[in-house]
Amino acid sequence: MAKNSEETTSNVADSDEQLIELFAGHGITRDNAAHFRGRLDRQLLMARCGDCGRWQHPTRPMCPACWSWDMQLEEVAGRGTIHLLMKLHQGPAADGVDYEGGHPVITVELEEQPALRFTSTVTADFPTDQVAIGTPVELEWTERDGIPMPVFAPAVSS
Numbered sequence: 001m002a003k004n005s006e007e008t009t010s011n012v013a014d015s016d017e018q019l020i021e022l023f024a025g026h027g028i029t030r031d032n033a034a035h036f037r038g039r040l041d042r043q044l045l046m047a048r049c050g051d052c053g054r055w056q057h058p059t060r061p062m063c064p065a066c067w068s069w070d071m072q073l074e075e076v077a078g079r080g081t082i083h084l085l086m087k088l089h090q091g092p093a094a095d096g097v098d099y100e101g102g103h104p105v106i107t108v109e110l111e112e113q114p115a116l117r118f119t120s121t122v123t124a125d126f127p128t129d130q131v132a133i134g135t136p137v138e139l140e141w142t143e144r145d146g147i148p149m150p151v152f153a154p155a156v157s158s
């Protein structure tokens, strides 16, 4: 499946081989390839059942609720709350990761559906004292190793 929209993204993965190379270490499969292609366009895409409407992440070819094979990717709004928080004090060297003081890894429960969750980290300027379970957050995009990466910022209260 070739990406044929505008050429604004510097990282275009026209082939599966290019996608696997761009996201080396992410375990690209037939099931999740479209999700990762979406990231190149700064879209957080998740599978949704065309029959019962249930969201499913990680992507599966069949709905775990109604067993429908009609699973389509849709963009989530990216708003939710921090459901789980870990702080990594050691790990492999990674672009933008500082283990000093603990690199936060958060799992966000998205507002689309209870238990629909996505794991990432927070923006670089996220106030340290607000990195806590229950904090409302919203999606932002940064880059790691030149690839768009979904991260979370404090939710802007409206």
Ligand SMILES: [Zn+2]
Pocket: 049, 050, 051, 052, 053, 054, 063, 064, 065, 066, 067, 068
């Ligand atoms: Zn379903």
